[in-house]
Structures are given as structure tokens and as C-alpha cells.
Amino acid sequence: MKKKVYIILIVILSSFTSCDYLDVVPDNIATIEYAFRNRTEAEKYLFTCYGYLPGQGSLYWDPAMSGSDDSWFHQFVPWTTRNIAMGRQNGSDPYMNYWDGTNGANKNLWQGIRDCNIFLENIETVIDLPAYERKRWTAEVKFIKAFYHFYLFRMYGPIPIIDKNLPISAGVDEVKIYREPVDEVVTYIINLMEEAALDLPEDVVEGTEAGRITNLIAMSMRAKVLVYAASPLFNGNANYAGIIDNRGVQLFPQTYDENKWKIAADACKEAIDICHEQGKLLYNLVDVQVANAPEPFKLQTTYRQTICDRWNQELIWGGTNVECSDLSKQAQAKIMTLTTDNRFSVISEWGPTMRIVESYYSKNGVPIDEDIEWSSKGWYSNRFEIRSTPSSGDEKYYVKEGEKTAYLHYNRESRFYASIGFDRGIYFGNGYYSFPDNVKHCEFFAKEYSGLASSSDGFSITGYSVKKMHSFKNALTADSYKVEYYPFPIIRLADLYLLYAEAMNEANGPSSEILTYLDAIRDRAGLKGVKESWSMYSNMPNKPDSKDGLRDIIHHERNIELAFEGKRFWDIRRWKQISELNIQPKGWNTLGDNPDDFYKLTNIALIPVEFSVRDYLWPIREYDMLVNKNLVQNYGW
Numbered sequence: 001m002k003k004k005v006y007i008i009l010i011v012i013l014s015s016f017t018s019c020d021y022l023d024v025v026p027d028n029i030a031t032i033e034y035a036f037r038n039r040t041e042a043e044k045y046l047f048t049c050y051g052y053l054p055g056q057g058s059l060y061w062d063p064a065m066s067g068s069d070d071s072w073f074h075q076f077v078p079w080t081t082r083n084i085a086m087g088r089q090n091g092s093d094p095y096m097n098y099w100d101g102t103n104g105a106n107k108n109l110w111q112g113i114r115d116c117n118i119f120l121e122n123i124e125t126v127i128d129l130p131a132y133e134r135k136r137w138t139a140e141v142k143f144i145k146a147f148y149h150f151y152l153f154r155m156y157g158p159i160p161i162i163d164k165n166l167p168i169s170a171g172v173d174e175v176k177i178y179r180e181p182v183d184e185v186v187t188y189i190i191n192l193m194e195e196a197a198l199d200l201p202e203d204v205v206e207g208t209e210a211g212r213i214t215n216l217i218a219m220s221m222r223a224k225v226l227v228y229a230a231s232p233l234f235n236g237n238a239n240y241a242g243i244i245d246n247r248g249v250q251l252f253p254q255t256y257d258e259n260k261w262k263i264a265a266d267a268c269k270e271a272i273d274i275c276h277e278q279g280k281l282l283y284n285l286v287d288v289q290v291a292n293a294p295e296p297f298k299l300q301t302t303y304r305q306t307i308c309d310r311w312n313q314e315l316i317w318g319g320t321n322v323e324c325s326d327l328s329k330q331a332q333a334k335i336m337t338l339t340t341d342n343r344f345s346v347i348s349e350w351g352p353t354m355r356i357v358e359s360y361y362s363k364n365g366v367p368i369d370e371d372i373e374w375s376s377k378g379w380y381s382n383r384f385e386i387r388s389t390p391s392s393g394d395e396k397y398y399v400k401e402g403e404k405t406a407y408l409h410y411n412r413e414s415r416f417y418a419s420i421g422f423d424r425g426i427y428f429g430n431g432y433y434s435f436p437d438n439v440k441h442c443e444f445f446a447k448e449y450s451g452l453a454s455s456s457d458g459f460s461i462t463g464y465s466v467k468k469m470h471s472f473k474n475a476l477t478a479d480s481y482k483v484e485y486y487p488f489p490i491i492r493l494a495d496l497y498l499l500y501a502e503a504m505n506e507a508n509g510p511s512s513e514i515l516t517y518l519d520a521i522r523d524r525a526g527l528k529g530v531k532e533s534w535s536m537y538s539n540m541p542n543k544p545d546s547k548d549g550l551r552d553i554i555h556h557e558r559n560i561e562l563a564f565e566g567k568r569f570w571d572i573r574r575w576k577q578i579s580e581l582n583i584q585p586k587g588w589n590t591l592g593d594n595p596d597d598f599y600k601l602t603n604i605a606l607i608p609v610e611f612s613v614r615d616y617l618w619p620i621r622e623y624d625m626l627v628n629k630n631l632v633q634n635y636g637w
Helices: 039-051 081-085 109-125 131-156 182-197 215-230 259-277 295-308 324-332 356-358 373-376 393-397 414-419 493-508 511-523 528-539 547-561 567-576 578-582 624-628
Strands: 313-320 419-422 464-466 474-475 480-482 488-492
Touching: 039 109, 039 493, 109 131, 131 182, 131 215, 182 215, 182 259, 215 259, 215 313, 215 488, 215 493, 259 493, 295 488, 313 493, 324 464, 356 547, 373 464, 488 493, 493 511, 493 547, 511 528, 511 547, 547 567, 567 578
Parallel strands: none
Antiparallel strands: 313 488, 419 464, 474 480
8 A cells, every 4th residue: 555645835846737736656656665665765765865955066056156246257158047146036937946946946945855854754664774874864864854944045035844744635725835934944944953963973074975964064054054044134134024924924033133143153163163073173284296385385275175175174064966077177277278179178167256356365464455565555556457567586476477467466365376367377286286397377368278269168258267166186288187076165164163253243242262263264374363464454453353343354254265165145145235246247358369458457247237135035936926825925026
């Protein structure tokens, strides 16, 4: 006899008509009983639950990777995420619609939640499954289910809570479920993550276990959820006061609660302590291939390996369902003339915008528009101009000796040189380690190199490349490109440190505890601490002493440290700073084939980008609103 069948909620699955409510299993299809008849089949179902994980780190499937203002793509790139970046979201057929799994989204997360519920309701029936595995698998699926709720919450705000699948006997009114208030959704998610953490193993990094959910992942993501709940978008957001459903329930809390930051800070500290107990540290290893290299290259490659050294000591959750070779192909600059076939292996379309290029600190560890040396010597006012004197002395480690480039590219911090490929900039690695006789550099206005050769070839529209997001160990020759695999960093320890610093500052204001964690990240980049840097080099020396000033520093540090990792996209929304996206994206004139033509600041969007309050959250598709009258639409849609 077949196991009971399950409702597929009409509010969730738009592929059904208004009368097709049931997910009925035909006689010739495997039943749920079969799926849980033994350990082997149950494990397959476990991996089915994992299989709905969104493609975090994908330039195609993750809106945070190519839908923000830190990078841009030329007009020939057809990705759906570019429509998000340009403010073209719509309500009739939303882009990157993970509610329905349509229009650029490669998963329907409500289906994923349904399958997680099926697993949890049936795992106890597996006879030959050892108790310790049953406990672990159950905990993994609980976390996955909680994470799918969080992913949807981050996109849509208040969402339905699907803790159980409805039985076949459910009536039409039961199926037409409601979105629940923000605080209830957050409480459900964090409680489920904490419950899962109790039965999850410690950090797992070996073989087929790599990428499986651990207690570090559960507790770190729980902390992140609480930071989101405390952030302005979800904590006393008056813009969304009118989002009230037909029960009269207000879905967004209208009273700001500072205590939410205290709760978030405590959760971050708890997660950090657990990470430290299990040996997690900020990555600080100098690779053997650069052991004898000049110091600047040691700093740069160590920072890059924070991302690209697989399963390293800083990584908390590495995503394994995204092929990071695609990132490498898009991030790698063309540092030599490539054969026709190899030009498709090195695509180089992922272009940092001038916004992110300017955001990196000066060599003194403060923003370039605050740096008193940059001001007094005219570097800031002339930053877009070609410096008249060529690179010399120690500058040869950053800019090709004897070559000229913009003032903007000199006297910057190590993370700038580790993260950004720029015209005339040294490109250490990729098989070329003997400095200076056998190390490459970028030439972005040279058509046979990094520049635009034809519309059919990949090229950076901004005149920059994302050096950070591919390994310096990748081997590039004129006719081949060999890529080092790495799991995408969904969350790493530096992210957790910065979340803790942010929550602590919002809860209590500036403190030495906050500076301890900020300065640890800065120290790895070869920078002095926050207090020392601002007191010595900033025209606002007291900035770290106020909550507002330190908030700006923490936000800035997140933008730098976590650049190109898909964090700014969500941060700028939870901070309610969407207006920043209306600053038009700029880069160099990549059509120029000589220095004077190339070094012209240029608007790179085909049409002006435009964002408003409504763009903080995704719209629910209009069809879903028609099917379920109990839903209320997000503001502005």
C-alpha cells in the first residue's frame, strides 16, 4: 500500500492550474515507501534535499555575484542577473525567481522544503540505518530546510513557514496559506538551525564528506540570520508599514529594537568561539611557491588563497554545487596573446567597477578620499589622470617598471593589488613566479591582450579584472588554461568577525573588543589597526570613536574584505542603502587603443540604472497573487 501523498501548495508551485492541487504519485512511479526502504535509497533522498541548494557563487544563478554595483558586464552578456543589476526587476515574471524556480533561478526552493519535510517525516522508517547516521542526516536536513527558508526570507522578506507538508485531506482554504511576520519567520529559522547544530558533527573536510553541513555552519548561519533580523530593512522599517495581510497582520515590525543587535552579537560570538575551538583561524599561510618571493607578493597571494586554497583553515561553509572554474575563466585577465581556441577558456568578462576600485584603502589603511597624504600630494584630485613619471623603485612590485598608469593605481593597500587586475599592473602567478624577468602584467588597451578584440570575444567592459577570485596557481599559456578547483566561500571566518563587529557597535557603540576583530583582518592585509591608521593618516582622526563613524568603517571594511564574494548585494539591502546603486557604474574607455583614449572615465551602463525602495525585496509573481488571495504583495510591486 502506498504511503500517503502530499499537497503541493498552490501558493508555492505556479506550474499547476487553480484546480490541480495534488501531487499524486501514479501507480508506475516509485512511492515514498520505496524511497525509504533501506539506507542506500534514503541516502539518495538526503542528497536530493541537498540538491536544491541555490548556486551560490555562480555568475549565472546567484544574483549577488553579478547583480550589484561592484562589477559589470558588457552588453553581449545575456545573463538574467544583469537585469537585476540595472534595476529592471518586474512583477509579472520576476528575474531570479526562486519562489517559483523560474526566469534565471535554477531551483524552486518551496519544492526543496517539501522534499526536506518528506525526508524528516519518513527517515524513522528506514530499518537498516544506524542510529548515529539517522541523527546526523536528520540534523542536516533540518538545517537545509531552515536555510531554504532564510534564502527566501532574504529575497522576499516575510514568507510562509512550511514546517509540515499538508495532508491530502486539506481543504482549499488550508492550502491558501499566509506569509508570516518577520519576527516569527526569523524565530523559526534560528530555532531550527540551533536544533540541527546539536546533532551535527564538527568541521568535516575530507573526501566525499567535504561540503556536508556541520555544527560550525549551522551556528554561523544562525548568527548571520540574526544580524539580518537586527538590520534596518527588518528592524523598525517604516517604509513597509503598509504591508498588512487580510487578517490585519502587519508583516514588518514597526518599532526599532536595539536589543536585536545584542542578541545577534551574542550569537556571532558564540559561533566564533565554536570556530576557534575547532581550529578555525584567519588564513595566514605563505604558499611554498612564493616563499622566496618579495614581500608584497606574499601578502597578495596569502589573501587570494583565503578564497582559493580549498578547504582551508578560514572556510566555514564551502559550496560544492558551483563550478568555480567558471569564475576563474571570467576572473582571469588575458595577460598574453592567446590562440583563437584558448580565448574561449579565458573569458575575462567579469569587470570590477570604478566604484569598488576606488573603495580600496590607500597604503595607509584609510579611504583615499580621507587620506591626508593623498590630498596634500594631489593624488586624489588627479586619480583618474595618467601619472607623468613611470613606475620605479618599489613601485615595480605593483606597476610594470618603466610603464605609466593612473595615479589611482599607486599607493594602495595589498588587497587592492591582490584583488584587481589593472592596466600595466603586475600579475604575479599563473605559472610565472620569477620576478621581474618572468612575471606578467595587464595591458587592457592592447586588443591582442586584455582589451576588446571583437564582440565575439570575452572582454572586461570596465578595464579591470577580478584577480582575487582565481588561484594564482592556475597555469596559463598561449594555448591552454589549467584551473585549480576550490569550493565557493559561502561564509568564512572574516565574514563572521565583521558581522560580530557590526552587531557589537550597533548594540553598544565603539569598544576595544570590536577593534580586536577588525584589526586582525587588517593585520593580515599588512595594515595598521583602525585607531592608529585614522589618527595618523585620516582627515577625520576621531571617526572610530563614534557609533556612526565606526559603522561607516565596518561597512567599508566589509565592502573591501568580502568584495566579489556576493556579500555587498545583500548588505546594501539590509542596510537600506539602495540609493547607492543609483550612482551610475563607470570604468575606463575600453574602446580606446592608446593611453590617452583608454584613460577616460566612462559610463558603462547602456541605459541609466534606477533603483527605489521597492527594490529592497523581490516581488511575488502576479500569477501567484491571483491564485492565493491570502498573499500580500511587497511594497511598490
